[in-house]
Amino acid sequence: MSDFNYLDLCADCVRKAVGLGAEWCDVSAGTGRDISVSVEKSGIKTADAGQGDDVAIRVFVKGGMGYASVSGRDPGDIDEAVRRAVALANEASADPDFKSLPPPQPAPEVDGLFDDRIAGMGVEDVVRITVANLEAGKALEPEANLSGHVGLSVGRGALASSAGVALESRGTDIAADIEALVKRGGDTGYFYEFDFGRQLADCRLDDVAAGAVLGARRFLGARRIKSGRMALVLGPLASYGFLGGVVAAANAESIQRGRSYLCGKVDEIIASPVLTVIDNGLVPRGVRSGAHDGEGTRRRPLTVIDRGRLVSLLHNSYTAGKACTESTGHGTHSGGISPTNLRPALGARTASEILREVTEGIYLESGELRADPASGDISASIDFGFLIRNGELVHPVESAMIGGNIFDLLERLDAVSSDAREEPGVLMPTLRIQDVQIAGAE
């Protein structure tokens, strides 16, 4: 990767924007390269590589925002983008709720976000990991149909603002995601597995395909079930999606605008007391970690739900200014708000113990269990689930759905497991929710 100075580029763009009339401005710029190997029919299909730079300019005039981004580092394109951002900000409506961009907030970089080993890897290394997966998967199930990707990315960038922010960062990522399809006669079992990290040492990339094959075998023999009210146990992958949706709904802009089901719920009980969720963007080696957010605000751990009570919202600089509070460090450079690493507080009993107590229910291994962002209604498919009877997984289910409202589900949440799947930065426990409406096709 070149030693081009992106911070100087950002600072130069800020100066030009201010010279053109920007009252506030911040600029992010960076470069990245990636390698990806695709798998199809249990062999390599293609190997891809890309390299690119991006520059994004955000300008405020009387609080109105203009934004322009450009790929590449062509000086003419970048100057045009600066002019366009200023022009668009002048066209935007004045916004008295905009107060300021964040001032400089020095903070030590989070450990472990860049790995020289990943940065030094080439396509041969990615091919080796891919082949190791294919061999392990086929050793388990010679006829398994494996597909997916193995890839890495290496990037660095900078952020500068008219408020004095001047930050540089760099990072690496490596990931493998493999899907396995196993057929027995007319029956099909299908599942996926993945692993990812900022450091090679945090990953077991060679084992992903084997995990997918084992998962696919478990999903052979899916059957229809009857409708009814029963317990719903969310495995680690399903619980991550479910809680991620709740934390994303704590987006301060959605609440200030009046469009979130969490409007009017701050400091209210929204869930059973077993639920505490912390968002922490400072976890070393975390996949969503970083010392600062996309606007340059210092990140900090934030308890969003404390023993069932919604205690904090996720703020960027705009929503914090509007609410006369401090940004929580969840801003994106384009003006959005995004959660970081979710760390639910763990409970007292293991996932196995929680499952064993269920007389009749559904175990959702993975699937979208997201609520409508306004009403909180849930109407979701059981994409990868099992029928539970007397504490045991009996068989996979097909053509079944979950219905209800997010608050009903959160209130009936009665257990969080003491053990959890851990991925870099993220904790994914098992959750149990009582008395959930299941619609079946039998």
Next chain:
Amino acid sequence: MEDLARYLCELAKRRGASFADTRVLHRRSESVLVQDGRADKLAAYTDRGVGIRVLVGRCWGFASADSLERSRGEKCVDDAISLARASQDFVSDPAMIAEVAPTVAEDRRSPEVAAGEMPVKEKISRLLEYERLGRALGGDAVVNSIVSYSEGTREEVLANTAGTLVRTAGARAVVTCLFVASDGKILQRGTEHRGILGGPELLRQVNPEAFSVVAARKALALLKARPAPAGRFTVIFHPSITGLLVHEALGHNAEADAVWAGQSILEGRLGDSLAPETVSIYDDSTVPGAFGSYAYDSEGTPGRRRPIIEKGRLVGFLHSLETAAKFKAQPTGSGRAESYDCRPIVRMSNTFMERGTVPLEEMLRGVERGIYLLDGHWGYVFVQKGQFICHAGQARMIERGQLGDALRDVSISSMTLDTLKNIDAVGSDFEMKMPGMCGKEGQSAPTDCGGPHVRVGDVVVGGHAEE
């Protein structure tokens, strides 16, 4: 752009590729978001670059760069060839490419109103008017409103080592609105969206009464709607839900890359009867003005009408140059790439069911107790299992052949092959107004989908309670 594209193809050939194609692309877009009476966010995006795909021995290699400099392109050629060579020994299914006559063509489609011709102020003013009229309907009950518009132009040159050279230029525009209504206890949303092959003229074509006022009315109506029941029902799909069915449940399964990879439930089913004879389903990238239309795909193959199901029988798949070679079929112009940094993959365009003969009123008469699903929002599918999900923004109970209570938004889930078999009435109407971006393998492609009303038995509805 042309010279660069041709030069890089020749270079790839000299360096050992048996086939190569190069796409040089320049995209610009602009968006305006109006919220709660203010022009809130205005943005512009530009990107350009080159992507090179090479076939070396048994494997593909692909490399891209965000620059049109010759030296960067040359490095891409070297990288792509190195990538393909590094993977040679681990290919289980050797890559192929259809040998077809080269296409030399140009297709430039200018919007009626060029991107720069309508001032930003006019765009803002029109969006504010949409918003004002929607809010006027609901008064204080409307707590949040967003109207957003985006337009984009795309100029592309494609060349390949077989002699194809295709120059295309076009534009697309989309306008979307969201109204959130409250009765003090619950919130509900109503949305509408429109999209065209074209530019800012969209804002002169879209009538607020049929757009933002409709969205606001939906949000307000949903406040009075009750949750849908849970269980198995006979359902009637509005054309927008029929569109989701043919796109998600069938269309993705008919993409030949999935079929060849053994990932589709349609593998080995060509010629089989999958639905009643009243059902015919097509993908067609030549529908004039439709959001998913194009003249040439990203491999230079002309777009066309592609039969998937005719009179209930599976008659064809969607093909790229590679899948056409593997199936010994004709390419259908379905190889699409989102941008220069993406490989072409098999995609849909405008996918629809052909109209039948049954009026909606007659369809309703045949339902003792069921659900009418309308306002298609989104869907997804697991082609490997043949399981799909569609989400309806609104619904109505059907009781003894009559439309009954209004129901809140709800999803359905079913198995593709079961659902096709269970279609027992195909409507005499037709609508295709679902412009959107379809996601696959990390790429987005503009598509549209639709059809007539259809009635389907035995569908699982994910409602709140059994009744």
